[in-house]
Amino acid sequence: MSFAIASIGLNSQTSIDNNLRIISHAVNEAAQAGAKLIVLPENACAMGRQDELAIRFDEICQFYQTLAQKQQIHLVAGTLPCPNRPDGSKVGGGRFRQTSLMIDPAGNIKARYDKIHLFRAMxxxxxxxxxxxxxxxxxxxxxxxxxxIDGVAVNVGMMICFDVRFPALAQQLRQQGADILTVPAAFTQRTGQAHWQLLLQARALDSQCMVIGSAQGGMHHIGSRVRETWGHSLIADANGQVVATTGEMTGEYQIVYANYTPSEQRQIRQNLPIFDCHRLS
Known part of the structure; x- marks a missing residue:
């Protein structure tokens, strides 16, 4: 048995409502193509303007829940700035949690992951x-x-963007039973060009999981500033091989597809049982 996966790349701008319209079109297209697990990138609903987005957190969660239910898919809803911690307490200090949600075909939020590693770089x-x-x-x-997912029991380990630089997280997810790792991202053009593909393949090798990288790509106009992201959404298998990737971002979104087949992944792990040999964790 197997099921189809879609990784959606976006060129999100600052208009939340326009981004939601684009997300609806992209998810609908992926679902119509047969995808049962669909992953959106970091900052899918807006690049910049996190305060405005956080105010609408509950509303946009409901938007994603309705979308997943309508299309009968599992949806990794990119990221949203959440004003509250998982225990309900307020973050405070004008800050948020960068949150990724897994939503099932019944519209239920199956899991919430808050980004552990926060990007800091020149x-x-x-x-x-x-x-x-x-x-x-x-x-x-x-x-x-x-x-x-489509009759296949699968454990999805959740990561966000900068997390992909830390092999210990990918390895811990595998040790806790992960089969697939999802990586919504918004890599800068410079760091993405240098490292994005290498990091996704490396984490696939570290964990022997399929890795789904969904990325922002292109030019983003944020007030008077312009930010450029690398894009190139990519799916790598448990053997570290690239099975699908986009090129340069063109248009409002791009989609790539792959199939997850548990028997093939089990064979990769049996042929090279690295977690039976691991001694330092």
């Missing part, structure tokens, strides 16, 4: 200095969504 681009800790509070919980 990049040779028009932004220069990035520090997500100014906007977000780091999460502290490793999350796996236990799903039944």
């Amino acid at each position: 990049v040779n681009d028009s932004t220069g200095r990035y520090d997500e800790s100014q906007t977000f509070e780091a999460g502290d919980e490793v999350v796996i969504a236990n799903c039944m």
